[in-house]
Amino acid sequence: MLNRRLFIAIAVIFTFLACSGASASAQEQSIVLASTTSTRDSGLFDHILPLFTTKSGIEVRVVAQGTGQALDAGRRGDADVVFVHARAQEEKFVEHGFGVRRFDVMYNDFVLIGPRGDPAGIKGSPDIAVALTSIQSKKAAFVSRGDKSGTHFAELGLWKAAGVDIAAMKGSWYKEIGQGMGAALNTASAMDAYVLSDRATWLAFKNRGELEIVVEGDKRLFNQYGVILVNPARHPSVKAEPGQRFIDWLISPEGQQAIGEFNIDGQQLFFPNAEQKRS
Amino acid sequence: MSEGLDAWQLIASGDATLISIVRLSLTVTLGAVAVAAVVGLPLGALLALTRFPGRSALVVLVNGFMGLPPVVVGLTVYLLLSRSGPLGEFGLLFTPAAMVIAQALLVLPIIAALTRQTIEDLWREYRDELTAMGVGPTGRVATLLWDSRFSLITAMLAGFGRAAAEVGTVMIVGGNIDGFTRTMTTTIALETSKGDLPLAMGLGAILIGLILAINAAAWGLRLWSEQRVA
């Protein structure tokens, strides 16, 4: 009989755990922010979100995905705010009525990463187009995100600017891995390949191996981030009020300053550039 | 927690973030096993004890679903729970509850299939005796479940192992939100993607240790109670 009681006790504990698991979602006020891996992995959110939460009492839950996936989460109504970096798609998102309005927040820049041996011979080149053309003509190994993320779209745009029709020219040297920035860097590190990365993720990345920056500073490598409130008219479940408060804070002098202050080893990663004219 | 700390320092310091991640992992996984057991044990018993048209097909289906790809389960649950999905109004996506649901679906076939096998074997042994004692259908299920409890614990441990080791579904439906839906496995995936392989390995070691500890506890419980009941 003692035995039976023990089993029943365990069953009760299990059930309790199940319930507590389900009710752990009860929280004062929170919003879901669909964003990109670059903002999370760099540590930017760890720096700025606590400042916002302390001030407003609103918890920001970050789901970090590729830009395409993040916009899709917004489209489906699964996020309250999207914070991504692919301007053309963001504008389309608003145009189609999924978002209320897009605000510029900040920019960072991409860097071309490559192995120390530099098989394409492009190290220090100021022109990203020339560098990519050289990689293609020498068929040096190149890792592409291939995941429809903001970085992936940026990469495709750069190939186009270099006059390379990558869809037609890609061969075994061009590896589309369909994964996030970290995985792309890990892959490049393992096979000594070139890879396009945002500077923030690169700086925070720890498994560099032989990799280093080979091209940086070209204007075409700048990367603009925008923030959009998902349209509550489209999805009534959207927490518009706290979502808008977050956006307002992000583009306010206070939020902008927080973004500017964030650095890794003294190096600033994101450059705030919101227009300062809203009330 | 990624700032240059290694996993052992984290354990030693009883890092609050780490503790909350471990607690969430255990809560979600044990919750999923509990939910799957509540459904899977009677379902397995039903499959073992009743004969109806389509039963064989269902048995094959349940057995086959033991190898259900986590990503597919995750995606399915994602689409179901999404605001645009049929269960969107509950707002469960990107919450621990969604993770419990998804993992329960993953674990359910394992528990149901192993329960069916266990109960079917035991019923062969018990049939005449229970019939002679005049035990009705409900009493039969209860008796068989209770008397095969040791084997069923092993079935639940198998389910627990699958859920605890799994990253695909919880990543998709939980969203890996810091401090809210981030589990051991999604943390490991995250640290790997950040290139912090030593930390990822350290967390992996903690996870393996936890799984072993729970299995050892269950095994001890089994030995202890078998001594009493054989």
Added chain:
Amino acid sequence: MTKRAALTDLPLVLDRVSLSAGATTMLDRLNLAITPGAPTLVLGPNGAGKTSLLRVCMGLAAPSAGTVSWGGRTDRGLGRRAMLLQKPVMLRRSVAANVAYALAQAGCPRHRRAARTEELLDRVALLGLAARPARRLSSGEQQRVALARALAREPEILLLDEPTASLDPAATRHVEEIILMASQSGTKIVMASHDLGQVRRLAGDVVFLVRGRLCEHASVGDFFDRPSSAEAAAFIHGELVL
């Protein structure tokens, strides 16, 4: 309890009962009436159909042909019958819990179960082993647990399938005493055996089966002194009956 007492399972009547599985015939057009009184012993060589007969009498197996009726009723739903299987299965719990389980199934109210369990265990002399896991007992002790479980039903008919087949003489004697006691307190005993000595000790009448057919049904005196069939005569004299 009152409702059950109103019904009776006796006489137990088999009318041209056959039992077969595939091509094998276990029982072949059997006619038999079991009435209240001294124990009926079912006798016959191995494979004669003793177990099948008891299973049909219990209602565990439905006849392939013919009818079985208990006190005139033909539904197999359990009345006041209990059966001791040849190899009783112990539930994975303590001896006392095994008996309490049978009591619960027999409709004994919860508050009386502990006392009744003690009483039954005392009757089969297992009180000292009450807390032991039932599966750890010897086969003789397990037979007694099974007997206590069967008696828990307060049966009108108690069917026993070779309950002493694998027991040593002391254990056999113990079990037989319990059976006789039950018989004296009014329970109809129907028991399969292939031990002639046991038949002489316990039987009021004998049912003799050969190859699934009823060869002879006679009082124990008549059966041993004046067997009417050649098979019965041969069996009594210890010859092989095929």
